[in-house]
Amino acid sequence: xxxxxxxxxxxxxxxxxGLASLAAAFxxxxxxxxxxxxxxxxxAGAAPAQAFAALAKGAFGSWRAVSETLVKATPLIFxxxxxxxxxxxxxxxxxxxxxxxxxxxxxxxxxxxxAGLSPWLQVPALLTAAMLGGALYGALAGLxxxxxxxxxxxxxxxxNYIIVFGLSLLLLHGPWSEAGGFFEQSAKIDPGAALPKLVxxxxxxxGFVLALxxxxxxxxxxxxxxxxxxxxxxxxxxRALAFQGARIGRLILVVMALSGALAGLxxxxxLLGVQQRLKAGTLVGYGYTGIIIAILGQLRPLGIVLAAxxxxxxxxxxxxxxxxxxxxxALIYALQAxxxxxxxxxxxxxxxxxxxxxxAG
Amino acid sequence: MAGALVPRLAVSHLTKRxxxxxxxxxxxxxxxxxxxxxxxxxxxxxxxxxxxCLFGLYRPDAGSVRVDGRPIELRSxxxxxxxxxxxxxxHFVLVPAFTALxxxxxxxxxxxxxxxxxxxxxxxxxxxxxxxxLELDRPVAExxxxxxxxxxxxxxxxxxxxxxILDEPTALLTPVESAKLFRVIMRMAREDGxxxxxxxxxxxxxxxxxxxxxxxxxxxxxxxATAEVSRDQxxxxxxxxxxxxxxSEPRTGPATPLLRLAEVSLRDADGRRHLDAVSFELAAGxxxxxxxxxxxxxxxxxxTIAGLRRPSSxxxxxxxxxxxxxxxxxxxxxxxxxxPNDRARDGLVxxxxxxxxxxxxxxxxxxxxxxxLLNRPAIRQRAATCIAEFAVAASGPEALVRRLSxxxxxxxxxxxxxxxxxxVLLCNQPTRGxxxxxxxxxxxxxxxxxxxxxxxxxxxxxxxxxxxxxxxxMVMVGGRVVALVDRPATDLATVGRLMAGQAAA
Numbered sequence: 134x135x136x137x138x139x140x141x142x143x144x145x146x147x148x149x150x151g152l153a154s155l156a157a158a159f160x161x162x163x164x165x166x167x168x169x170x171x172x173x174x175x176x177a178g179a180a181p182a183q184a185f186a187a188l189a190k191g192a193f194g195s196w197r198a199v200s201e202t203l204v205k206a207t208p209l210i211f212x213x214x215x216x217x218x219x220x221x222x223x224x225x226x227x228x229x230x231x232x233x234x235x236x237x238x239x240x241x242x243x244x245x246x247x248a249g250l251s252p253w254l255q256v257p258a259l260l261t262a263a264m265l266g267g268a269l270y271g272a273l274a275g276l277x278x279x280x281x282x283x284x285x286x287x288x289x290x291x292x293n294y295i296i297v298f299g300l301s302l303l304l305l306h307g308p309w310s311e312a313g314g315f316f317e318q319s320a321k322i323d324p325g326a327a328l329p330k331l332v333x334x335x336x337x338x339x340g341f342v343l344a345l346x347x348x349x350x351x352x353x354x355x356x357x358x359x360x361x362x363x364x365x366x367x368x369x370x371x372r373a374l375a376f377q378g379a380r381i382g383r384l385i386l387v388v389m390a391l392s393g394a395l396a397g398l399x400x401x402x403x404l405l406g407v408q409q410r411l412k413a414g415t416l417v418g419y420g421y422t423g424i425i426i427a428i429l430g431q432l433r434p435l436g437i438v439l440a441a442x443x444x445x446x447x448x449x450x451x452x453x454x455x456x457x458x459x460x461x462x463a464l465i466y467a468l469q470a471x472x473x474x475x476x477x478x479x480x481x482x483x484x485x486x487x488x489x490x491x492x493a494g
Numbered sequence: 495m496a497g498a499l500v501p502r503l504a505v506s507h508l509t510k511r512x513x514x515x516x517x518x519x520x521x522x523x524x525x526x527x528x529x530x531x532x533x534x535x536x537x538x539x540x541x542x543x544x545x546x547c548l549f550g551l552y553r554p555d556a557g558s559v560r561v562d563g564r565p566i567e568l569r570s571x572x573x574x575x576x577x578x579x580x581x582x583x584x585h586f587v588l589v590p591a592f593t594a595l596x597x598x599x600x601x602x603x604x605x606x607x608x609x610x611x612x613x614x615x616x617x618x619x620x621x622x623x624x625x626x627x628l629e630l631d632r633p634v635a636e637x638x639x640x641x642x643x644x645x646x647x648x649x650x651x652x653x654x655x656x657x658x659i660l661d662e663p664t665a666l667l668t669p670v671e672s673a674k675l676f677r678v679i680m681r682m683a684r685e686d687g688x689x690x691x692x693x694x695x696x697x698x699x700x701x702x703x704x705x706x707x708x709x710x711x712x713x714x715x716x717x718x719a720t721a722e723v724s725r726d727q728x729x730x731x732x733x734x735x736x737x738x739x740x741x742s743e744p745r746t747g748p749a750t751p752l753l754r755l756a757e758v759s760l761r762d763a764d765g766r767r768h769l770d771a772v773s774f775e776l777a778a779g780x781x782x783x784x785x786x787x788x789x790x791x792x793x794x795x796x797x798t799i800a801g802l803r804r805p806s807s808x809x810x811x812x813x814x815x816x817x818x819x820x821x822x823x824x825x826x827x828x829x830x831x832x833x834p835n836d837r838a839r840d841g842l843v844x845x846x847x848x849x850x851x852x853x854x855x856x857x858x859x860x861x862x863x864x865x866x867l868l869n870r871p872a873i874r875q876r877a878a879t880c881i882a883e884f885a886v887a888a889s890g891p892e893a894l895v896r897r898l899s900x901x902x903x904x905x906x907x908x909x910x911x912x913x914x915x916x917x918v919l920l921c922n923q924p925t926r927g928x929x930x931x932x933x934x935x936x937x938x939x940x941x942x943x944x945x946x947x948x949x950x951x952x953x954x955x956x957x958x959x960x961x962x963x964x965x966x967x968m969v970m971v972g973g974r975v976v977a978l979v980d981r982p983a984t985d986l987a988t989v990g991r992l993m994a995g996q997a998a999a
Contacts, residue, residue: 353867357870359857359858362868363857365843366846366850366854369846370839370843370844370845372840373841373842374843376822376834377823377855378801378822379855380823
């Protein structure tokens with residue numbers, strides 16, 4: 134494949150999937166982000182070098198800083214994996230956002246029933262409940278697609294709105310609003326339901342280990358199992374898979390449920406590991422950021438973990454950056470978007486290379 | 495075509511490289527006025543590259559081109575058109591929403607004013623000259639593929655072409671349309687001195703030309719007067735070796751029916767009838783050829799038998815078991831393989847390796863699955879065996895199917911489906927778009943399976959193929975079986991007439 138050349142040069146498609154071109158794309162994206170981010174910091178009235186240094190220090194400068202980075206990365210690993218699993222099958226599940234809420238809501242509801250029991254019982258039971266909640270909410274969009282041919286992009290976005298506002302309703306006037314409280318939040322969960330901390334004194338909790346475990350499991354599922362085989366086949370040529378007799382409707386339901394279960398774990402991990410209570414607002418955005426994470430991570434578990442760590446570090450480091458240099462920490466969300474755009478552009482650009490034409494006399 | 499004629503087109507020592515690849519290596523050929531000159535070669539022989547150079551789409555690295563003795567430089571299609579070269583591409587380049595006349599006029603504007611009336615008169619005259627009944631005011635989207643091709647040809651002539659390059663012109667045409675195309679281009683050449691360069695790999699068409707130039711792997715093998723060479727000689731020049739022409743021997747012994755269709759009809763949701771009371775029996779060790787112009791229900795018939803569509807009435811039996819209403823996986827498990835019509839769309843996963851494509855459909859079955867996991871060593875081992883057995887040109891089981899040539903990709907489909915077809919094999923256009931070498935391979939594979947007792951339903955656009963392979967031939971028109979005859983009891987012309995919807999003579 135080549136474009137007819139002008140001025141003696143031509144663009145030639147590189148063989149896809151090369152590790153070298155991927156590395157080149159990351160390097161280019163990092164340089165571009167540094168440049169544009171630096172200009173943004175400059176515009177915010179800070180010296181770019183100082184701002185980046187504060188950002189790095191805030192993210193990795195101490196054990197506490199590292200712990201906080203991992204805490205911020207944990208839900209993003211879950212939602213990144215959830216999105217990637219569906220995207221690998223070309224199911225555009227934009228609903229991780231709502232499935233996070235579904236997981237947290239079901240886990241909280243169950244925690245009210247199990248309060249007082251042993252943590253050895255409560256924690257696994259509540260994690261399972263969260264997975265079920267996310268799975269059901271994901272499968273609902275799958276069901277709409279299979280039975281009613283509703284495009285999953287539309288249905289998942291709509292379901293996101295429904296559950297986000299539904300939770301607000303529960304917490305504002307509903308039975309779950311904290312007695313005598315003024316905030317849109319529930320009472321604290323039973324201490325026996327909390328996810329154990331990994332290191333005393335630091336906030337990083339069991340959810341992070343679970344997220345890494347899930348990354349490994351998802352990798353195995355996609356690459357090594359018959360189900361993963363069908364997911365990858367569906368992502369490349371659904372018709373050929375259907376011609377071989379695979380049950381496509383069932384596959385869609387299963388993938389949406391698994392994707393929802395992973396997102397549900399993000400909800401449980403935040404509820405039981407960090408917030409200890411349901412609070413509208415604290416769960417917002419993990420699902421949508423998960424889409425960015427999945428794409429940055431090339432829909433592969435290792436890439437997703439790395440991308441989530443990067444985003445966790447950015448969000449976490451931003452606080453110190455604001456304190457030390459006065460750059461508003463909200464700028465970090467602009468920086469996240471720049472990372473993604475720079476990466477996508479670099480990825481497209483490194484897919485081609487310039488070659489000089491041999492010329493006729 | 496006396497020797498004294500100045501060639502309409504003279505190409506000398508043309509060379510075109512793409513990176514390492516020598517697509518055209520020192521090619522010289524000439525086309526005389528009034529001559530039909532065939533350019534023959536397998537896929538990748540350099541035919542398309544050469545024609546693209548002649549139409550100014552590529553710039554050659556070396557060599558020269560003369561038209562009517564004058565050297566010309568072809569920098570763009572505009573230069574080619576100005577020099578009197580017209581080209582009809584294999585995939586037409588028409589604006590679907592424009593009428594035929596508008597399409598003919600696109601890009602011909604000289605000055606600001608569009609004199610439709612004068613243009614219409616000129617185009618009408620051209621159509622009348624060659625007895626073409628072209629509806630000039632209908633949008634091209636509503637025209638058949640054959641009519642669209644005439645729009646392309648008339649456009650080239652209207653632009654003043656004195657050399658017409660036709661790239662695989664009959665690939666999309668029915669036999670009747672192809673015959674008409676040949677009648678008319680013969681007249682264009684004989685009566686009006688048009689020079690025609692015809693790119694094709696169909697031997698029947700080559701034999702109707704005046705001279706033929708054969709390319710192989712980018713190199714000129716030779717030019718010959720068609721009357722002085724045999725088909726076999728040409729094939730040898732094209733492929734570089736002798737080809738056995740697979741032919742089925744008459745059957746012997748009693749045959750058990752393996753596939754039986756009784757009054758099978760198929761309507762879609764809009765009430766359109768795709769199959770109309772189709773009934774036939776197919777016996778073990780028999781090849782039943784399905785002849786028909788594309789779109790007359792053949793693909794629907796294959797997909798209905800394979801369980802991909804549910805018949806609205808009638809019944810289908812495979813080795814005595816009723817299978818209509820079963821799902822495709824269940825039917826395949828009874829020993830049925832299906833080579834679909836469009837291998838890229840229906841048969842292969844492009845981002846999968848050869849090994850994974852061979853596994854497709856059997857991913858849950860032992861020994862390919864062990865517990866929760868795929869048994870990758872076994873899958874790879876089987877793939878290596880298949881690659882060797884079918885002579886797939888690839889680096890190994892992990893090679894991506896997306897990178898394979900059409901012939902090698904088809905071998906992968908064939909290997910997978912033959913493995914499943916212990917009883918019945920459905921083959922819908924298994925040789926379309928393949929090189930003669932691969933076609934020979936596919937055909938002898940089908941005959942081997944037939945000898946092993948497989949019942950084969952074979953649809954092909956190439957009637958020659960059906961006649962050399964099939965025991966019986968079934969003609970389909972409009973979803974109905976209009977004839978079902980033993981091969982020795984019929985001939986090409988009769989089947990061609992039946993396909994066109996005319997009663998047998």
